Amino acid sequence: MTLALDTVLDTTAAAPLRAALRKSVTDQQPLALDGSAVESVGQACLQVLAAAEAAAYSASLDFRILNPSAALTEMTRLVGLDTLLKA
Amino acid sequence: MDVDEIQQIFFQECEEGLAGMEVNFATLRDGDQDPETINSVFRCVHSIKGGAGAFGYEALQAYTHQYETLLDLIRNGSLELTPDLLDVVIGAFDMLTDHVAAARDGSETPADEAMLEKLLSAAEGDASAAAVEETPAPAETAPAPEEQEEVSGDTAGSEASGDDYDDLMGMLDEGDADNDADNEAKAPSDVSAPEDAATSTDDSPPDWKLVYHPVANAFQNAAEPLLLVRELVALGAVVDECDRAALPSLDDMDAECAYFTYALTVPGDVAEEDIRAIYEFTVDCEVTLERASAGAPLKKAAPAESSEAPKPVSSPAAAAEPAAPEKDSVSPAPAAVPQAAATPAPPAAAPQAEKATPAPVKNVAPPAPAAPAAPAKPKPAASVVAQTIRVDLDKLDRLVNLVGELVITQSMLAQRMSRHQLEDNSEVNDLEHLTRELQESTMAIRAQPMKVVFSRVPRIVRELESETGKRVRLEMEGEMTEVDKTVVERLGEPLTHLIRNAVDHGLETPEERLAAGKAEEGIVRLTAAHQSGRIVITVTDDGRGINRARVREKAVEREIIMPDATLSDEEIDNLIFAPGFSTAGTVSNVSGRGVGMDVVRKNIQALGGRIGIQSRHGEGSSFSLSLPLTLAVLDGMIVTVGAETFVIPLNHIIESLRPTEDMLKRVGNDGILLDVRGAYVPVLPIADHLGIAKAERNPARGVLIVVDGDQGQAALLVDAIQDQRQVVVKSLEANYQAIEGVAGATILGDGQVALIVDVETLTANRRNGARATLAEAA
Numbered sequence: 001m002t003l004a005l006d007t008v009l010d011t012t013a014a015a016p017l018r019a020a021l022r023k024s025v026t027d028q029q030p031l032a033l034d035g036s037a038v039e040s041v042g043q044a045c046l047q048v049l050a051a052a053e054a055a056a057y058s059a060s061l062d063f064r065i066l067n068p069s070a071a072l073t074e075m076t077r078l079v080g081l082d083t084l085l086k087a
Numbered sequence: 088m089d090v091d092e093i094q095q096i097f098f099q100e101c102e103e104g105l106a107g108m109e110v111n112f113a114t115l116r117d118g119d120q121d122p123e124t125i126n127s128v129f130r131c132v133h134s135i136k137g138g139a140g141a142f143g144y145e146a147l148q149a150y151t152h153q154y155e156t157l158l159d160l161i162r163n164g165s166l167e168l169t170p171d172l173l174d175v176v177i178g179a180f181d182m183l184t185d186h187v188a189a190a191r192d193g194s195e196t197p198a199d200e201a202m203l204e205k206l207l208s209a210a211e212g213d214a215s216a217a218a219v220e221e222t223p224a225p226a227e228t229a230p231a232p233e234e235q236e237e238v239s240g241d242t243a244g245s246e247a248s249g250d251d252y253d254d255l256m257g258m259l260d261e262g263d264a265d266n267d268a269d270n271e272a273k274a275p276s277d278v279s280a281p282e283d284a285a286t287s288t289d290d291s292p293p294d295w296k297l298v299y300h301p302v303a304n305a306f307q308n309a310a311e312p313l314l315l316v317r318e319l320v321a322l323g324a325v326v327d328e329c330d331r332a333a334l335p336s337l338d339d340m341d342a343e344c345a346y347f348t349y350a351l352t353v354p355g356d357v358a359e360e361d362i363r364a365i366y367e368f369t370v371d372c373e374v375t376l377e378r379a380s381a382g383a384p385l386k387k388a389a390p391a392e393s394s395e396a397p398k399p400v401s402s403p404a405a406a407a408e409p410a411a412p413e414k415d416s417v418s419p420a421p422a423a424v425p426q427a428a429a430t431p432a433p434p435a436a437a438p439q440a441e442k443a444t445p446a447p448v449k450n451v452a453p454p455a456p457a458a459p460a461a462p463a464k465p466k467p468a469a470s471v472v473a474q475t476i477r478v479d480l481d482k483l484d485r486l487v488n489l490v491g492e493l494v495i496t497q498s499m500l501a502q503r504m505s506r507h508q509l510e511d512n513s514e515v516n517d518l519e520h521l522t523r524e525l526q527e528s529t530m531a532i533r534a535q536p537m538k539v540v541f542s543r544v545p546r547i548v549r550e551l552e553s554e555t556g557k558r559v560r561l562e563m564e565g566e567m568t569e570v571d572k573t574v575v576e577r578l579g580e581p582l583t584h585l586i587r588n589a590v591d592h593g594l595e596t597p598e599e600r601l602a603a604g605k606a607e608e609g610i611v612r613l614t615a616a617h618q619s620g621r622i623v624i625t626v627t628d629d630g631r632g633i634n635r636a637r638v639r640e641k642a643v644e645r646e647i648i649m650p651d652a653t654l655s656d657e658e659i660d661n662l663i664f665a666p667g668f669s670t671a672g673t674v675s676n677v678s679g680r681g682v683g684m685d686v687v688r689k690n691i692q693a694l695g696g697r698i699g700i701q702s703r704h705g706e707g708s709s710f711s712l713s714l715p716l717t718l719a720v721l722d723g724m725i726v727t728v729g730a731e732t733f734v735i736p737l738n739h740i741i742e743s744l745r746p747t748e749d750m751l752k753r754v755g756n757d758g759i760l761l762d763v764r765g766a767y768v769p770v771l772p773i774a775d776h777l778g779i780a781k782a783e784r785n786p787a788r789g790v791l792i793v794v795d796g797d798q799g800q801a802a803l804l805v806d807a808i809q810d811q812r813q814v815v816v817k818s819l820e821a822n823y824q825a826i827e828g829v830a831g832a833t834i835l836g837d838g839q840v841a842l843i844v845d846v847e848t849l850t851a852n853r854r855n856g857a858r859a860t861l862a863e864a865a
Contacts, residue, residue: 010311011306011311011343014342014343015342015343017342018337018340018342021337022337022338025337041313042306042311042312042313043301043306043311043312043313043345043347044306044342044343044345046313046347047331047334047340047342047345047346047347048337048340048342050331050334051334051335051336051337051340052337054334054336054337055336055337055338058336075313075317078313078316078317078320078326079313079316079326079329079347079349080326080328080329081329
């Protein structure tokens with residue numbers, strides 16, 4: 001199941017995002033995130049994504065962000081976290 | 088911290104910046120056209136423009152934009168800074184000051200059309216036309232901001248970061264999308280940019296190493312660290328590392344807590360101020376900015392083979408990290424070099440590899456032949472950003488007050504110990520020493536340089552030049568002399584009066600000066616210096632000096648003195664401080680209202696200061712203000728009057744003596760004069776003035792303290808002298824009510840409250856009383 005990321009991934013979006021990703025990890029579901037709608041992203045959500053990537057790795061789950069938007073690509077690239085966007 | 092507070096900081100920084108610009112203009116006027124001086128002026132305007140944009144002050148932003156355009160042309164050498172052009176630049180500065188004031192106070196925006204037109208003309212290379220142009224340009228010719236962009240189209244240097252705040256605010260409002268195009272070219276994904284930025288030639292200064300660590304609760308104040316990082320990247324910075332070492336697991340993390348730390352390299356040729364300007368309004372972070380150490384290899388773009396990130400399983404860096412290898416070998420993917428494709432992988436392998444992070448999360452560095460040469464990760468050390476902090480004045484005043492209480496308590500303790508012959512105890516001495524040091528340090532926190540006041544003076548002089556047609560050369564010295572904030576704040580008005588007086592009354596017109604054999608340009612000199620525990624400020628002019636005959640004539644005319652009064656030169660000079668005195672033939676906008684100099688004296692006296700004047704006809708006048716460094720403590724003589732204890736401020740005391748009968752001359756019913764080596768001074772029993780019963784009224788049996796006030800000398804009669812010491816001043820107005828003849832109160836070591844004698848009022852009352860008595864007699 002693909003989880004669509006919100007349009008605005010600001011600080012207030014971080015807690016719900018973390019909860020959703022935790023649930024997927026707990027349920028042993030691969031993390032497939034659709035990033036096409038993302039128009040802005042802040043550090044809080046990038047942290048959650050980075051922690052989710054690590055959690056998925058530990059749980060031997062797949063972690064992917066599909067169709068990253070330009071905004072998401074730019075911000076992850078900006079701070080060197082674009083490994084999150086690997087195909 | 089809310090937006091209002093941030094705005095307040097912005098305006099405080101505007102004021103500081105404007106003051107700095109004023110100093111730079113003085114340097115430029117002296118013919119010292121150091122490029123760094125122009126740069127400094129430019130940066131200040133640039134910074135104001137950025138803040139104006141961020142806070143929505145459109146008029147200020149548009150104005151600074153045009154101003155900045157001109158400055159940029161000057162700093163990049165396109166325009167030569169001729170005297171005409173400097174006049175335009177300084178004129179524009181005055182308008183900028185008005186703009187800032189209007190934005191701060193919410194008042195009407197100044198009419199800047201004419202000045203904008205001048206700036207435009209000057210930017211087109213027609214400085215002389217701009218300098219002489221007086222007719223305001225029609226409003227419609229003022230370029231709209233969009234048009235101004237075109238004017239400054241070639242000022243790439245300034246525009247590289249010119250829209251810092253626009254970007255920030257735009258992102259806050261609308262997210263990132265709008266700025267993508269703008270930042271695409273600046274983002275590290277543009278491989279050429281970091282290469283250019285990071286590659287330093289031997290001639291260029293070492294790159295900057297910046298470590299930016301948003302504090303854990305940064306998000307709670309709506310901070311968005313990525314915006315700041317993006318601004319730095321727009322300046323040419325490269326993100327060397329986004330350190331995720333502190334990031335907990337998904338289960339343990341707090342989604343609204345900041346964990347990342349960013350290490351960036353900023354090209355060495357970027358001015359430190361420009362870098363700091365980006366985070367100056369950010370409070371929820373720790374930032375370290377320092378030059379890469381000389382000799383250390385500067386960060387370069389990664390060699391091509393490095394960017395083909397080798398798998399961590401074979402990475403020496405990974406192997407060097409015991410916790411990592413297993414996971415790397417299982418699934419290399421998450422640990423792939425994150426920046427390799429996007430950012431030039433820094434050869435900072437070692438520092439990154441040192442981090443004991445869970446393998447999937449860490450930024451595994453490329454393997455590295457270059458590792459041994461890799462620069463160490465910048466340590467927060469030498470140039471921690473927060474070298475100054477802003478503290479609410481109330482907090483500071485509370486601290487000062489508490490320290491005052493501590494001083495009193497310490498004094499009481501010392502006194503009690505002394506009663507038990509324990510005063511030689513070393514701990515007591517240490518406590519006294521430490522308390523005094525603490526008090527001095529606390530007072531020093533409130534000290535501000537006189538620059539705060541002096542910086543306003545050049546503009547006043549420029550305006551006076553324009554109003555009077557006189558030519559003035561302003562010389563200032565001692566701007567950095569520090570004095571208590573309250574004194575600084577309350578000095579502005581009297582100093583303005585004195586400067587206006589010096590130019591309007593003191594200096595002659597250029598024609599008169601030439602006729603008198605003087606230089607066409609008059610000199611007004613403003614100095615500040617510490618002298619004997621006080622600050623002495625002088626305002627000197629080389630003008631015509633006081634015309635004593637005219638002053639005397641005027642004083643008689645105004646019935647300030649009797650026609651047959653015998654006055655010394657000094658006394659005649661001091662007549663200009665009399666209320667309502669004015670020698671100006673006509674009332675001008677500048678001065679001559681007859682309210683100036685007496686107000687000056689009152690203001691100075693209210694600060695515990697004194698004003699003196701020296702003048703030589705034809706050569707000029709010099710006003711000298713002597714003020715206490717702080718109003719919170721004073722050195723005083725503790726005296727007994729009846730059953731009461733008083734403090735007489737030491738700065739008024741000339742001497743104290745026990746008079747013999749032959750030194751006392753009785754005049755009239757109750758007047759007594761003291762013969763002090765041939766000069767007679769009136770004796771003032773403090774007990775009479777302050778209504779103290781059972782005090783000594785016979786000077787021959789008491790002690791006389793000869794004091795000097797603005798109204799002359801007097802001998803205060805007291806019963807006895809107890810001590811001489813520094814006391815902490817407590818305001819009577821704040822704690823009780825104002826009492827005439829009493830300047831304040833203090834608490835002595837034994838817990839007793841002692842009133843501080845207001846010498847000026849006592850001596851003035853005495854003089855007035857004497858005058859009334861004389862009038863009655865007449």
